Amino acid sequence: MSKSRLLITSLIACLPLSVAVVAHSVPQVVAKASWSMVDTIKDVNNDGFIDGDGGVPKSGALSINPSVQMVGEGNHIAQPHERLIGGALSWYLSQAGFPVTLNACESRGSQYSWTLLNTTTQAVTSIATKQLTKATCKTHATLPEGSYTFTLNVTAGTTNATVTIPATVKNILMVAMGDSYASGEGNPRNVDAWLTQGGPFSAFRPYWDNDVCHRSVHGAPALAALALEKTSALTSVTLVDVSCTGATVRQGILGVQPGTGQTQIALAKSLIGEQPVDLVSISIGGNDIGFGSVLSSCLLNANCPLSKPTSGALQNYPTLQAGVSDQTAKLQAAYSEIANCLSKRTCPSGINLAPTASVLPTMYPDLARNSNGAICSYLSMTQQDFTWARAAILNPTPPSEVAYTTTSQTVASLSITSSLNRQITNTTALGWKPVLGSWTRSGDSAMGHGVCAGTASWTFGVQFGGQMSSASFHPNPQGQIELGKALLEAAKIAIA
Secondary structure, three states, X not given: OOHHHHHHHHHHHHHHHHHHHHHHHOOOOEOOOEEEEOOOOEOOOOOOOOEXXXXXXXXXXXXXXXXXXXXXXXXXXXOOOOOOEOOOEOOOOOOOOEEEEEEOOOOEOOEEEEEEEEOOOOOEEEEEEEEOOOOOOEEEEEEOOEEEEEEEEEEEOOEEXXXXXXXXXXXXXXXXXXXXXXXXXXXXXXXXXXXXXXXXXXXXXXOOXXXXXXXXXXXXXXXXHHHHHOOOOOOEEEXXXXXXXXXXXXXXXXXXXXXXXXXXXXXXXXXXXXOOEEEEEEEOOOOOOOHHHHHHHHHHOOOHHHOOXXXXXXXXXXXXXXXXXXXXXXXXXXXXXXXXXXXXXXOOOOOOEEEEEEEEEEXXXXXXXXXXXXXXXXXXXXXXXXXXXXXXXXXOOOOOEEEEEOOOOOEEEEEOOOOHHHHHHHXXXXXXXXXXXXXXXXXXXXXXXXXXXXXXXXXXXXOOOOOOHHHOOOEOHHHHHHHHHHHHHHHHHHHO
16 A cells, blocks of 8 residues: 555544544533423313312312312412312412522533522522533522523533523412302302202212302402413412402401401401502402392292392392392492502502502303393293393493383383493493403303303303202303403403
8 A cells, every 4th residue: 555545544534533522622502591480370280270278178079079078288289179278379479589490401511500680679699500401400499579680601611601581570469359250159169060960959068169258269260360370481370369259348348248257358468468469350249239139039029120129138128120229329439449448548458459450340241141142031030020130230331221011011111320230340430440251251242141041051040959059140160261261351451
């Protein structure tokens, strides 16, 4: 072999070894950073309902008769179907701030560390150096709300790479107040077992998040809060649900409701302290204007708007029509009192609203139309009864009068000066943002979803006795889903 050919062969043989050594001696270091908020509303089994830390039945949580023995309360581990903390709180609030996930997993190198700068207070949080592996590339920090820069430093030997990203740590604190239309009346966690196996004479035992208030995460505010949590990885959501079936403005929101021990505002305050509230959803007014009296009177009496109520909030009025009209007229002042309390003008020890907070009063859905959009008749309630009740209570743009044909075929002209939902829409004057969708989804649709709408109904019919009798004329599971969607839409607009 010639000398020149031997030299070329030697060079070719050495070339791959030379390239490999150079690549190994100069490692590539890349810093790629991202972050997200840790969910403070848990849904550990992805069934669409909040899982808290308030304990869960030892067995059969969703069965017709769950165990009375509760397990797991307060262990800081959310279990499937576990109640809200204290029956009201989705997850724990900390004065230290809210958990954030820091992600260095797309980086390349041997080790990494973080420096977190609060751009308002200039406070610096340093995360100790960690090995950069698939198992350790994510870490967590608990930070107060505010604007930050997150700086990731990645090293390999003497080589390093750094990247800085902006971040806004934000937890949306939502307080749900109000009556049975907020609490989820008729929809305990095991409602499906009742629908498929229950009945007035069954051994059904409802599993509520709060027994006294019939509060459930199947209610619209809880459904909306969980959906809001899932809309963005850059915010977390905390729900404080203090709603209670039977609540009124005077006995519930501003005053103590029998059996509860404190007002809803006081309960919320005890749970959140001085944490600023971003959203307040509130369903109130139905019990104030005597909704229960209307149902009982119209089920038991002919010509019900002209009859004298024999029970409930309106029993001292000469006629049902007179009682509903008078109590409806008082709602404007009542809503103003709530607004003054929320703003601390009259409740100095009340909850602390954030400067950009929104109050979202929910309108009541339409219970009075069948699947064809026509006015209902149901049991002993006539189309005339439903026509009057829809105008006097539910229609946000009611007619000025209703011509009511009695059983003797005489026609009474019943004056309508306002309605419950009309008064709710008028709360825009208080700076509130009414949830119009809770009416429009059922009230303005071509198809009705009222109590007589059959399989299209979003409302429970009359339940005769048993553990679910109070579900009568309340949203069924699909109705709660629809109300939750409407509230979610309003909440997203409010925080945008």
